[in-house]
Amino acid sequence: MSETTTARPIQEYQAKDYKSELKPIWCPGCGDFGVVSAIYRALANIGRPPHEIAFVSGIGCSSRIPGYTTAYGFNSVHGRALPIAQGIKLAHPELLVLVAGGDGDGFSIGGGHVPHAIRRNVDLTYILMDNQIYGLTKGQLSPTSPRGLKTASTAHGSLEDPVNPLMYVLGYGAGYVAQGTPADMAGLAEIIEEGIRYPGFAFINVQSPCVTYGEEEQQLSAQKQKMQKLKDLGHDRGDRLRAMALAQEYGVQLYTGVFYRNPEPPMTYETAVRGLQTSVSDQAKPAAEILSLFQPS
Amino acid sequence: MAAGESLMTAMAIEGYHAVLTKSFGSQIRGGESSCRLRVSTDRVLNPGGTLDVAVALNWDDFLRFGGELPVDGRTVVIYDSKTKVAPDQLPLTEVTPAVALAVPIQDMARQHAGTDKAKNIVVLGLLSGWFGLAREGILGGIRKKFAKKGEQVLQGNERAFAAGLDFAEKNPLQLDMVMAPSKPSGEKNLLVDGNEMCAAAAIFSGCRFFGGYPITPSSEIMQFLARELPKYGGTVLQAEDEIAGIGSVVGASFAGKKAMTATSGPGMSLKTEILGLATIAELPLVCVNVQRGGPSTGMPTKSEQSDLFQAVFSAHGDAARPVLAPTDVHDVFGVTVEAFNIAEQYQTPVIILSDQEIAQRKETVPAIDTSRFKIVSRQLPNESELQSYVRFRITDSGISPISHPGMPGGNYLASGIEHNERGAPTAKGEIHAQMNEKRIRKLLPLKSRRDLFFIEGDQAAPVAMISWGSVAGMAIEALQLARKKGMRVKLMVPKLLYPIPEEIYNEFFASVKAGLVIEQSHQGQLYRLLRMFVNVPPGVQSMAKSGSNPILPEEVLARLRRLKVRLESGRMPEPEPQLG
Numbered sequence: 001m002s003e004t005t006t007a008r009p010i011q012e013y014q015a016k017d018y019k020s021e022l023k024p025i026w027c028p029g030c031g032d033f034g035v036v037s038a039i040y041r042a043l044a045n046i047g048r049p050p051h052e053i054a055f056v057s058g059i060g061c062s063s064r065i066p067g068y069t070t071a072y073g074f075n076s077v078h079g080r081a082l083p084i085a086q087g088i089k090l091a092h093p094e095l096l097v098l099v100a101g102g103d104g105d106g107f108s109i110g111g112g113h114v115p116h117a118i119r120r121n122v123d124l125t126y127i128l129m130d131n132q133i134y135g136l137t138k139g140q141l142s143p144t145s146p147r148g149l150k151t152a153s154t155a156h157g158s159l160e161d162p163v164n165p166l167m168y169v170l171g172y173g174a175g176y177v178a179q180g181t182p183a184d185m186a187g188l189a190e191i192i193e194e195g196i197r198y199p200g201f202a203f204i205n206v207q208s209p210c211v212t213y214g215e216e217e218q219q220l221s222a223q224k225q226k227m228q229k230l231k232d233l234g235h236d237r238g239d240r241l242r243a244m245a246l247a248q249e250y251g252v253q254l255y256t257g258v259f260y261r262n263p264e265p266p267m268t269y270e271t272a273v274r275g276l277q278t279s280v281s282d283q284a285k286p287a288a289e290i291l292s293l294f295q296p297s
Numbered sequence: 298m299a300a301g302e303s304l305m306t307a308m309a310i311e312g313y314h315a316v317l318t319k320s321f322g323s324q325i326r327g328g329e330s331s332c333r334l335r336v337s338t339d340r341v342l343n344p345g346g347t348l349d350v351a352v353a354l355n356w357d358d359f360l361r362f363g364g365e366l367p368v369d370g371r372t373v374v375i376y377d378s379k380t381k382v383a384p385d386q387l388p389l390t391e392v393t394p395a396v397a398l399a400v401p402i403q404d405m406a407r408q409h410a411g412t413d414k415a416k417n418i419v420v421l422g423l424l425s426g427w428f429g430l431a432r433e434g435i436l437g438g439i440r441k442k443f444a445k446k447g448e449q450v451l452q453g454n455e456r457a458f459a460a461g462l463d464f465a466e467k468n469p470l471q472l473d474m475v476m477a478p479s480k481p482s483g484e485k486n487l488l489v490d491g492n493e494m495c496a497a498a499a500i501f502s503g504c505r506f507f508g509g510y511p512i513t514p515s516s517e518i519m520q521f522l523a524r525e526l527p528k529y530g531g532t533v534l535q536a537e538d539e540i541a542g543i544g545s546v547v548g549a550s551f552a553g554k555k556a557m558t559a560t561s562g563p564g565m566s567l568k569t570e571i572l573g574l575a576t577i578a579e580l581p582l583v584c585v586n587v588q589r590g591g592p593s594t595g596m597p598t599k600s601e602q603s604d605l606f607q608a609v610f611s612a613h614g615d616a617a618r619p620v621l622a623p624t625d626v627h628d629v630f631g632v633t634v635e636a637f638n639i640a641e642q643y644q645t646p647v648i649i650l651s652d653q654e655i656a657q658r659k660e661t662v663p664a665i666d667t668s669r670f671k672i673v674s675r676q677l678p679n680e681s682e683l684q685s686y687v688r689f690r691i692t693d694s695g696i697s698p699i700s701h702p703g704m705p706g707g708n709y710l711a712s713g714i715e716h717n718e719r720g721a722p723t724a725k726g727e728i729h730a731q732m733n734e735k736r737i738r739k740l741l742p743l744k745s746r747r748d749l750f751f752i753e754g755d756q757a758a759p760v761a762m763i764s765w766g767s768v769a770g771m772a773i774e775a776l777q778l779a780r781k782k783g784m785r786v787k788l789m790v791p792k793l794l795y796p797i798p799e800e801i802y803n804e805f806f807a808s809v810k811a812g813l814v815i816e817q818s819h820q821g822q823l824y825r826l827l828r829m830f831v832n833v834p835p836g837v838q839s840m841a842k843s844g845s846n847p848i849l850p851e852e853v854l855a856r857l858r859r860l861k862v863r864l865e866s867g868r869m870p871e872p873e874p875q876l877g
Contacts (some may be wrong), residue, residue, distance in 0.1 A: 008521065009647070013753065022721055022722075025479065048577065049705070050708055050710050051703065051707065052705060053702070053706045054551075054702040061714075066710060066720075067710045067712070067721070067722065067800060070708055071702075072551075072702035072708050072709065073709070073710035074548075074551055074711045074715060075711070075712040076544075076547070076569055076578075076711075076712070076713055077571060077708060079439055080571065082541075082542035082544075083508075083536060083540065083545045084545065084547055084548035084551070085548060086541075086545050086548065086549075087508060087546060088548040088549065088552040088751040089548075089703065090506065090532045090534060090545070090548075091505070091506050091550075091556070091704060092552040092553065092554070092703060094703065095552070095702050095703060096872035102486065112537060113537060115537075116537040116541070134354070156620030184693060190305070192557045214480075216813045222471075224336075228662060277528075277530050277532075280527050280528045281527075281528060283528045287501050287503075288501070288668065289667075290497045290501050291487055291489075291497060291630075291665055291667065293497065293525075294487040294488055294489035294490075294493070294494075294497070294662070295485055295487060296309045296310055296485075296486070296487070296488040297306075297308050297310075297840075
């Protein structure tokens with residue numbers, strides 16, 4: 001499409017250019033305020049004009065994010081952001097496509113879509129705001145809630161082990177896996193920007209605390225005490241097995257930064273599709289004559 | 298199955314018209330399969346009722362199809378003498394066919410071709426010999442098919458065919474049943490099934506994205522598009538499930554492409570939530586439901602028309618969406634083009650209700666002049682509208698110009714949550730009411746689409762038939778039969794099943810005292826849907842039957858006669874029990 005171009009001078013846009021006029025419905029102090037600010041910053045550094053960005057979400061507190069940006073947004077239905085985002089990217093590969101949502105949206109109702117987005121390697125950046133609780137529906141158990149947690153739907157404490165989002169996506173072969181927190185805004189903006197720049201499926205788990213239904217030890221002040229930057233630990237981001245060993249500590253340690261970045265990013269699905277289209281384009285009959293395929297012989 | 302296809306191709310090349318209906322058991326591979334081939338010198342409207350000729354290679358398999366393969370006193374039954382059944386002891390209940398011929402089909406195949414696989418070819422020889430069918434065409438087909446398998450295989454099959462011909466010649470039929478010569482029109486007929494026709498029509502309509510999941514009996518639509526669409530710069534995504542299939546289609550449509558998905562009953566149930574999303578986000582898409590027997594897994598390989606209620610009503614909230622149904626393979630082309638046009642023009646999901654019968658039967662289709670079909674694309678915002686873009690502006694028509702990502706100034710939020718004209722989420726009652734009104738009002742012009750209603754027969758007739766989908770072909774034949782018998786009858790076949798145009802039905806019913814709504818479901822879903830929206834005359838009854846056994850024109854004629862007798866004696870027809 002002639003109206004979109006990929007090369008843009010950096011810093012033509014500022015963070016405020018990506019902020020819409022809609023006022024967030026989030027509770028005061030919600031971690032998601034920090035996440036959306038980090039996204040504005042990352043987008044400004046990337047410098048793509050808002051109309052070349054499609055931002056897709058499902059349902060949940062965090063899924064309101066696309067509306068708070070000036071991009072083309074799609075606040076869809078619960079759990080289905082990834083399939084919709086893949087349809088957008090495949091229909092229009094020049095677009096920058098972002099996906100956002102919560103832990104329930106991504107790993108409970110929509111959990112079945114995650115492996116397939118990863119194995120197809122569609123160039124999407126999936127920002128998951130993990131607060132270990134269902135906030136929008138007022139405090140029920142989420143797929144990342146720790147075992148034993150008492151919630152509105154688990155009066156006697158949860159009887160299930162949580163999903164480990166980092167292991168989940170590393171296991172299926174995601175090419176870029178990072179974790180951040182609004183307790184470190186600069187670090188969060190940086191890993192989001194890197195995820196967007198990664199040419200393939202990128203996953204960013206954000207420990208975004210729920211101020212209303214979340215536990216005390218998840219709040220930003222506690223996170224600041226607990227977080228350890230992977231960079232400072234000397235982690236080699238090209239080492240997938242080491243990344244998995246660190247990811248095992250999910251729920252115990254709070255590591256931030258890039259767990260894994262595939263040093264040799266494989267071909268994306270949309271590039272393969274484009275290659276196929278090019279290789280067979282000379283075989284197309286004029287559309288008006290397509291029925292001639294059915295002449296008996 | 299292979300024999301049926303070969304025979305049909307040969308007959309089509311010689312200028313005959315034909316319909317080939319395939320039916321399968323539920324086995325993954327092998328198992329019983331049947332095909333009905335109806336051939337005529339004129340256009341074939343439906344697969345026909347009672348068989349003129351039945352060939353049974355194996356009685357157990359033949360009988361598994363029950364009423365799908367009806368035999369009566371006019372039928373010539375040919376069967377393998379290997380089955381060791383005496384001609385007067387056929388395992389058919391209460392039926393004595395006109396002729397029963399035991400032929401050593403398997404022995405002949407082994408003797409002449411050295412393999413049981415050649416049984417089909419022996420049968421082709423028998424049919425060609427006894428009924429004067431396309432000898433040269435069949436032989437040509439055999440040569441084409443087996444040439445690549447080597448000289449030995451080819452010669453074996455040629456010998457098997459000759460043996461069949463020879464057997465027929467030495468054992469002449471005691472019946473005069475020979476095919477009349479064809480009436481070639483000069484224009485070559487196409488040979489195509491409903492699924493492939495649908496896929497080709499989608500490409501013609503400008504569809505450039507398909508997302509779907511394999512399901513019987515719709516998978517051939519995805520398979521055809523996977524082969525053909527990339528040639529046109531399009532993309533096919535075999536998604537991880539039915540929901541992701543339609544999800545990707547909604548995404549592609551949001552991104553500005555014409556997009557389609559296809560499925561069958563269980564898949565439709567799963568897609569329902571996202572169909573609702575497309576309605577409220579006002580995104581065009583086409584969703585094909587190739588109906589099969591339900592509920593749940595039901596009968597995956599058998600045709601039914603029992604998903605009409607689902608197509609019309611299966612969304613929560615006040616969602617209205619157009620529903621179209623083709624009547625035969627030829628009609629699939631126009632209906633599919635229409636579905637894309639309506640989806641694009643009105644920014645709505647459109648459901649095409651095909652069925653297994655249409656989807657998987659092969660038909661000779663007269664050449665279609667594609668230049669007669671107009672292609673409609675969604676209305677984009679103009680420069681001045683993009684200055685201060687209002688995505689869901691409440692306009693007179695209810696249609697608001699739609700932008701897509703990549704278009705500067707068109708940025709907006711699409712959403713499943715209710716929104717105001719600018720796309721911002723809202724929980725205000727008055728805005729929700731306005732938006733519901735807009736989304737339903739924009740579809741009202743469809744109620745004037747008389748071209749989507751096929752009406753034939755005596756306009757002032759007191760007796761009427763209404764039928765839809767694949768059953769309509771049978772109803773047209775019943776109409777022709779009834780008129781030959783001097784009955785005053787008319788027929789309506791709606792291609793647009795929703796919204797219901799009250800005016801068109803009221804006009805049609807004005808002369809009607811009695812009639813039948815004929816369809817293949819247990820509940821009589823169209824009949825009941827019409828009663829919800831239209832003052833259906835009390836003498837109009839439901840003639841509905843679920844299951845895959847065909848409704849026969851003779852059955853319809855008998856019901857029409859009873860209605861006529863009642864009318865003439867001044868008594869209103871009484872409701873009759875459901876069929877089957």
